């Protein structure tokens with residue numbers, strides 16, 4: 001893919017965050033990797049969504065050096081590239097501070113799978129990461145944030161739960177490309193809102209029975225999936 005097309009796709013995905021009310025001002029960033037070229041296109045740091053232009057998107061290599069672009073890339077770039085290096089089956093990453101997902105992050109709580117809406121998209125709870133130590137925060141903070149996320153996935157396929165909430169911070173989601181990572185950010189916000197309301201109505205609400213959780217996830221994502229029109 002040309003850099004021009006990569007930037008266009010990343011710009012469109014970033015603007016979709018704003019259309020879905022998942023960001024205000026500079027509250028997020030989206031990137032997409034081109035693994036053949038070994039580059040990542042990402043939103044520039046501190047540029048309001050109201051002012052963002054396609055030519056502002058920055059191209060960096062997998063070690064975060066600028067390859068093309070006149071602006072400084074997102075302050076979260078090292079977290080994105082860390083995820084691309086460690087999760088070899090993802091193609092796009094989104095970070096937001098969407099309200100309900102961030103509330104769970106601030107409460108430092110994983111989101112239990114309370115119902116089938118959640119199970120349709122994520123096979124089990126949505127993990128909240130461990131907290132960073134002071135030394136990690138004062139060291140290579142954004143790289144450590146990536147490691148914090150990866151640690152939550154030691155025994156899972158990243159695409160079985162393409163989202164995480166970072167303790168005390170906010171969500172990161174991913175997908176096969178930038179566009180799908182934004183789709184997962186929108187799903188996460190809705191799932192987080194439903195879970196918050198469930199917990200508010202019933203403080204001792206229990207996770208969904210495992211059999212129906214498996215049924216809903218696997219009928220959409222399993223090897224014998226039959227949901228929708230894919231043959």
Ligand SMILES: O=C(CO)[C@@H](O)[C@@H](O)COP(=O)(O)O
Nearest residue numbers: 026027028029045046074075
């Ligand atoms: O988490 C934060 C700020 O706390 C950042 O993700 C957010 O402000 C976006 O930063 P960038 O504008 O991408 O550098």
